[in-house]
Amino acid sequence: MNLRVFVIGVVAQILSGLHLTQPTLGIHPFSDLVDRQFSAQRLDQCFCELRGQVDECCCDVETVDLLNVNYVYPLISSLARRTFFRFFRVNMHRNCPFWHDDGRCVLKDCHVEECSEEELPGFIKGEKAAVRPVIEDCDSVSEEEVELSTVNRTISTEQREIFTNWQDYDYSEDNFCEVDAEQKNGQEELSYVDLVLNPERYTGYAGHSPHRVWKAIYHENCFKPQDRGPLTPSLPLFNSSLLQEMCLEKRAFYRIISGLHASINIHLSAKYLIPGGKKTQFGPNLNEFVRRFDSATTAGQGPSWLKNLYFAYLLTLRAVVKAGPYWRAYQFYTGNQQEDRRTKAHVLRLVQAARSCSDLFDESMMFAGNSSASLKNAFKSHFKNISHIMDCVGCDKCKLWGKLQVQGLGTALKILFSNRKKRPLLHLNRMELVALFNVLERFSSSIHFLEMFREIKAKTQSGAIERQISKTEL
Numbered sequence: 250m251n252l253r254v255f256v257i258g259v260v261a262q263i264l265s266g267l268h269l270t271q272p273t274l275g276i277h278p279f280s281d282l283v284d285r286q287f288s289a290q291r292l293d294q295c296f297c298e299l300r301g302q303v304d305e306c307c308c309d310v311e312t313v314d315l316l317n318v319n320y321v322y323p324l325i326s327s328l329a330r331r332t333f334f335r336f337f338r339v340n341m342h343r344n345c346p347f348w349h350d351d352g353r354c355v356l357k358d359c360h361v362e363e364c365s366e367e368e369l370p371g372f373i374k375g376e377k378a379a380v381r382p383v384i385e386d387c388d389s390v391s392e393e394e395v396e397l398s399t400v401n402r403t404i405s406t407e408q409r410e411i412f413t414n415w416q417d418y419d420y421s422e423d424n425f426c427e428v429d430a431e432q433k434n435g436q437e438e439l440s441y442v443d444l445v446l447n448p449e450r451y452t453g454y455a456g457h458s459p460h461r462v463w464k465a466i467y468h469e470n471c472f473k474p475q476d477r478g479p480l481t482p483s484l485p486l487f488n489s490s491l492l493q494e495m496c497l498e499k500r501a502f503y504r505i506i507s508g509l510h511a512s513i514n515i516h517l518s519a520k521y522l523i524p525g526g527k528k529t530q531f532g533p534n535l536n537e538f539v540r541r542f543d544s545a546t547t548a549g550q551g552p553s554w555l556k557n558l559y560f561a562y563l564l565t566l567r568a569v570v571k572a573g574p575y576w577r578a579y580q581f582y583t584g585n586q587q588e589d590r591r592t593k594a595h596v597l598r599l600v601q602a603a604r605s606c607s608d609l610f611d612e613s614m615m616f617a618g619n620s621s622a623s624l625k626n627a628f629k630s631h632f633k634n635i636s637h638i639m640d641c642v643g644c645d646k647c648k649l650w651g652k653l654q655v656q657g658l659g660t661a662l663k664i665l666f667s668n669r670k671k672r673p674l675l676h677l678n679r680m681e682l683v684a685l686f687n688v689l690e691r692f693s694s695s696i697h698f699l700e701m702f703r704e705i706k707a708k709t710q711s712g713a714i715e716r717q718i719s720k721t722e723l
């Protein structure tokens with residue numbers, strides 16, 4: 250017994266020794282370890298609301314976790330990599346309609362893009378000197394941030410040709426429906442982005458600019474109790490105790506936004522920049538996660554944000570299940586018949602699996618009261634406005650994922666709540682499908698990442714206990 254403890258102790262010493270000799274970590278390794286142990290102790294606190302029924306829903310958190318880990322996550326994460334779903338067509342160059350450049354250099358103005366390598370004088374090459382902001386009173390944006398937040402627009406020539414076929418195919422379909430606003434704006438502004446090349450992760454985008462975006466969303470676009478003046482506190486942006494005074498639909502609106510916000514923050518913490526490595530590498534950062542969701546650092550709100558993720562997940566999954574008949578009739582055109590068939594079979598497997606949980610979300614509860622028509626209009630216009638706010642995001646990669654996820658949630662809401670009497674046939678365009686399934690994939694992987702953080706906690710703590718034993722024994 251003593252021998253075992255001794256061996257564990259020696260191994261732990263060797264391991265922590267390795268830790269100490271690794272100068273690339275950038276942080277004092279001891280304090281990093283202490284931080285991680287502290288974070289591990291706080292993790293349960295972040296998860297304290299993750300049990301029982303999901304608010305406004307029928308399922309409980311435990312059921313969702315099982316459904317996600319066993320069925321939804323494996324299916325959706327491979328589905329999102331299929332040709333049909335991995336290319337998102339987006340306009341990244343719309344101006345922010347609500348405020349002028351906020352003193353921060355909008356990254357598209359900072360890019361090297363305008364000026365190719367050959368055009369640069371030899372001594373600048375490779376130095377990124379051309380990244381210097383053109384606008385004079387820009388906040389300085391670090392080179393690292395420019396690099397991490399730039400969208401990789403690489404698309405193979407083959408794929409580019411196939412896109413032309415997609416367009417021809419899409420136009421020949423159901424062209425009686427309204428053309429969406431992005432298409433009206435002119436072809437040249439829209440481009441395809443390969444989502445697999447541009448994973449949602451840490452970009453370094455922080456400070457005034459993102460705070461302003463979220464503040465506009467929570468303070469000016471989320472609902473608040475009628476007799477309330479403007480919301481003032483800057484942190485947290487929305488006091489969830491206000492929800493008690495609001496009707497179901499307005500609470501749901503807030504939970505969707507909050508769930509999306511939580512999911513984005515989980516992705517940033519789960520794919521955080523690992524400091525000091527030679528190559529840019531990303532991995533989970535427990536401290537960052539705990540900082541973002543601990544009730545001590547979020548005025549008591551963090552744990553409820555995590556629960557709102559479950560709400561947003563169930564609502565999106567319900568939309569995918571509800572549109573099952575639509576998928577069955579849909580072609581999933583990629584130009585390769587075999588791939589089209591496989592994609593459809595894959596989607597239908599997902600629907601089938603999700604259906605095993607009978608009460609994901611009951612959309613008939615919403616917009617059922619007397620003032621439902623005006624409430625629905627307000628809900629719609631607030632949500633649409635949020636999609637315009639996404640054009641104000643000052644980091645290209647964050648904007649890409651922001652636009653995609655808001656559009657995906659908009660598609661889910663369209664499936665769940667559009668007026669079937671007025672418009673009996675559901676019509677979705679290709680990008681609505683891409684956005685819908687990708688936002689579901691984001692939420693599903695966020696729930697998966699929560700489990701990953703639990704495992705990291707267990708490892709960190711068992712490591713700590715072994716070290717404690719070894720200290721007392723030796």
Ligand SMILES: *[C@@H]1O[C@H](CO)[C@@H](O)[C@H](O)[C@H]1NC(C)=O
Nearest residue numbers: 399400401402403404446447
């Ligand atoms: C973009 O992705 C492609 C394919 O993985 C890669 O070859 C290229 O170096 C990337 N470009 C940048 C700027 O990272």
Ligand SMILES: *[C@@H]1O[C@H](CO)[C@@H](O)[C@H](O)[C@H]1NC(C)=O
Nearest residue numbers: 347465466469470630631634
């Ligand atoms: C849209 O959002 C902006 C920015 O928050 C806000 O100023 C404006 O009042 C909103 N408009 C509507 C119609 O909600």
Ligand SMILES: *[C@@H]1O[C@H](CO)[C@@H](O)[C@H](O)[C@H]1NC(C)=O
Nearest residue numbers: 482484485488489490491548
């Ligand atoms: C949220 O509102 C409640 C009730 O009005 C209040 O007691 C609480 O202090 C508020 N929390 C924050 C962080 O402002």
Ligand SMILES: *[C@@H]1O[C@H](CO)[C@@H](O)[C@H](O)[C@H]1NC(C)=O
Nearest residue numbers: 496614616617618619620621
């Ligand atoms: C709907 O309106 C009717 C008649 O105006 C009223 O009796 C009923 O209580 C209202 N229902 C709700 C849920 O507000």
